[in-house]
Amino acid sequence: MPSLSTTSNKILIAGENLINEWIVSSNLHKLRTLIKNYLELDNVSFLFGAGSSIMLGSISIATIPMAFEEAIKNIPNHSPGSVGNEAYSEFLEIVSTLQKTSEVKRQEWMENGNKVTGNIDFPLESLLNNLTAIDFIQDNSTGLISKHYVSELIATLKEELFKTCDLETLSNNPRGMQEEDIKNLTANKFFFHEKFAKKILQRPLNLKRANIFTTNYDLAFDMAFDRLGIHYINGFSGFHKRTFKPETYDYDLFFPGSTTQGKVTRIEKVLKYYKIHGSLTWVQTEPTGNNVYGIEEWPIELVKAKREYKRLMIYPSAVKKSYTLDFPYSELFRHLASAITQPQSVLITFGYSFSDEHINDIIYQALTIPSFTLIIVDFKGTGNPEIARLSSFKDPRIIILEGDQLGTFPFFVDQVLPDFIEENIQGKVAETLKNVYDNKDRDNGKSNPPAGPPGDQNASDKPREGGTDSTESNIDLPF
Structure with a gap:
């Protein structure tokens, strides 16, 4: 152990x-x-x-992983001849609005004296929540909100989330084990x-x-x-x-x-x-x-x-x-x-x-x-x-x-x-030892048998109500 x-x-x-x-x-x-x-x-x-x-x-979805951003960049523009990545631009606009910043805020840390930027510092679930709300409003209130890629953004984020949660396709992370x-x-x-x-x-x-x-x-x-x-x-x-x-x-x-x-x-x-x-x-x-x-x-x-x-x-x-x-x-x-x-x-x-x-x-x-x-x-x-x-x-x-x-x-x-089975076996062993010492002391004319097995003076042979018969030490519950 x-x-x-x-x-x-x-x-x-x-x-x-x-x-x-x-x-x-x-x-x-x-x-x-x-x-x-x-x-x-x-x-x-x-x-x-x-x-x-x-x-x-x-992986944690307390932030928006970079892999999700890369997937969004692959969403095609609605107009084949249009310039730039419209879905990604709309995504950044929505995120910065939710962050209440002029530009998207990312995680930052120092590495070898250099500043490194990482994931977008906004919860993925919260982003999905807001996109779902925007999608609902657009479907039910014409012209109130004008976003063109919300449906594709939701589908893409859910697909990437599916991939990050499909455990059988992922490698284990045994760090610290x-x-x-x-x-x-x-x-x-x-x-x-x-x-x-x-x-x-x-x-x-x-x-x-x-x-x-x-x-x-x-x-x-x-x-x-x-x-x-x-x-x-x-x-x-x-x-x-x-x-x-x-x-x-x-x-x-x-x-x-x-x-x-x-x-x-x-x-x-x-x-x-x-x-x-x-x-x-x-x-x-x-x-x-x-x-x-x-x-x-x-x-x-x-x-x-x-x-x-x-x-x-x-x-x-x-x-x-x-x-x-x-x-x-x-x-x-x-x-x-x-x-x-x-x-x-x-x-x-x-x-x-x-x-x-x-x-x-x-x-x-x-x-x-x-x-x-x-x-x-x-x-x-x-x-x-x-x-x-x-x-x-x-x-x-x-x-x-x-x-x-x-x-x-x-x-x-x-x-x-x-392990209830293992603990109960140990309890039975303790009970057997207690009975052995009880009988031995009675044969020797002694009273006051020990409360439990050697080295365990807190053992109890009283089973918990509704639970299993165990001679383990009892810890008082705080109620």
Whole structure:
């Protein structure tokens, strides 16, 4: 196991860094026990952002990548004889207007004493949001706005976004990863997403299904679930023609019951999966009686073959909440709110930058519930202004794990997430040792048997309510 640096990582609880108290000789036992206790709550939800896909070759869209600019330059002029690149000129004009500058502002940094310029310093999702608004106004208000290449710009940006999120065509980005992790990722691109799913499915069956929310468009979790044969409820119904039916989120899967006993048993490998910003495989179609929302889920190979990228249901996240959310997004946000506002709920965010105000409002509303806990896992952590603001509240229900190890997906899955089966075996060993010492002490006429196995005076043989029987050390939950 790689040693954990206590200088480049933090465990913040109520705004206080406890890593030196919690981590002894790189032993993460106390942290894993804390996470395990939360995972044994009835209402468990995860929210994944871009940080869970960076190692797979995905890139950040907090700016407009240069590759997107190059693609826009290839949009042909409407008039064959016209001079210059009209689409690119219109693109720069729109961006500078949104930036409120006379010229397009780019990222800048110094390299070997020279100033280097990079990507356009404007969020890609925000640009798509504004282009969509312009396109809508032009379609419904003749002459109010006069832009000639908006439709082509949207289609081109979505095509490039599709390429940057089509993970199976991208090379891995193993920077900062351990050699063993690189080997696993090379052998199986979705190794850590699969391992995450396996661990979450080890939760006791008497608990509610875990909810997996993601703002990512890519298919990392989709592929991992498929490879493991997991039944994931993602809001679509049908086989050859899959259409969006949000009522399916209220369904569950059971084995057929006995007609004599009237009992049913829940199927084990089931998760609820919400892609709250859309997906590479969601396509807008004409609404019909059987598809009232006009949304279909296509195989990714069909999307590539048809090349109708403008129809992709990729949600442009509004920085300012000035537009009413339409289906399916309003329905997906409603499910997020419902999931995390239940009593005794925990939301674990990973690699989410808190840049979507709709999601943030839902999380902040949940924080008004005393039994709600928010666990933030992020590489930058309090280097992000919004996460720093949450930490400044000094609320014990807000736990932040950050740093170059705790904030990386492989380390989080491997070392922080508990393995319920392994932990329970260790618990049984501890229980056996306790019984051995109990019997030995009784045979010797002694009283007061030890509280747990040698070296673990905090062990408990009392199982958590609604959870698994474990003799691990219990960490008090802050509610």
